[in-house]
Amino acid sequence: MTFARWLREHSLFTVTFALFVVFFAGMAVSGFAVYNDDQLEHGLAPIGFFAYLGSGAFGEAVFENWESEFLQMGAYVVLTIFLIQKGSSESKPPGERVPQDDDPREAKVGPKTPWPVRRGGFWLVVYENSLAILFFVLFGASVLLHAATGAAAYSEDRAAHGLPPVGMWEYLGTSQFWFESMQNWQSEFLAVAALVLASVYLRQRGSPESKPVAAPHGETG
Structure with a gap:
């Protein structure tokens, strides 16, 4: 089976999962910005991106x-x-x-x-x-x-x-x-x-x- 045929036969899952990944990444990036904006508004130090991914707010x-x-x-x-x-x-x-x-x-x-x-x-x-x-x-x-x-x-x-x-x-x-x-x-x-x-x-x-x-x-x- 060629890759093109495999991709066609699994295109619905592939595309929807790819969209999930895109929007999940967008959520992480935008949420990181919102979280640090809130930190600064309360006089607190911003955190790094990976620290945000492990935070309760993101989870x-x-x-x-x-x-x-x-x-x-x-x-x-x-x-x-x-x-x-x-x-x-x-x-x-x-x-x-x-x-x-x-x-x-x-x-x-x-x-x-x-x-x-x-x-x-x-x-x-x-x-x-x-x-x-x-x-x-x-x-x-x-x-x-x-x-x-x-x-x-x-x-x-x-x-x-x-x-x-x-x-x-x-x-x-x-x-x-x-x-x-x-x-x-x-x-x-x-x-x-x-x-x-x-x-x-x-x-x-x-x-x-x-x-x-x-x-x-x-x-x-």
């Missing part, structure tokens, strides 16, 4: 956003198992069975069948729920990292006001932690709701996220 900004993204995707994967939206390209058709509902234990097994399906048992149970498991594990890890880095940033701000620092678990109980989380969570589910409803009536030719342009509004999936 908190990163992980509070990752947390909401992984929650959104994990919840969406699970909710679309049970819930439908008539006419939406994001929903299974009402009252119809789709291939995703098929029991893999009844599938015809071949050499290209994923190993957990061929093995069965515990490994199949994990594998048939692995997409949701992945996102919820990443969500949980992001929550803990948000709490740890947020506690460091929160304690730094408290120290500037002559107050004692807080630990990670104590920070989890503060309104500051939940404000940071909820302001991201609400926007993620608003975006999902907008996509689900908009795909009933609006189209994007060529995108698998859209129904065919000529499809009736009431046609689901």
Whole structure:
């Protein structure tokens, strides 16, 4: 396989991940400038770029956003198992069975069948729920990292006001932690709701996220 063919076959992931890297770098550079501006305004010495990358302020900004993204995707994967939206390209058709509902234990097994399906048992149970498991594990890890880095940033701000620092678990109980989380969570589910409803009536030719342009509004999936 040539590199050009490989790149074409993996272009969606490659481009989206490249955009992540670009915007992550932009966030780091701009956040570094904002942080040092704030330091100078409070009569404190600026810090170096790599020191900023290891700071609670940067970690908190990163992980509070990752947390909401992984929650959104994990919840969406699970909710679309049970819930439908008539006419939406994001929903299974009402009252119809789709291939995703098929029991893999009844599938015809071949050499290209994923190993957990061929093995069965515990490994199949994990594998048939692995997409949701992945996102919820990443969500949980992001929550803990948000709490740890947020506690460091929160304690730094408290120290500037002559107050004692807080630990990670104590920070989890503060309104500051939940404000940071909820302001991201609400926007993620608003975006999902907008996509689900908009795909009933609006189209994007060529995108698998859209129904065919000529499809009736009431046609689901």
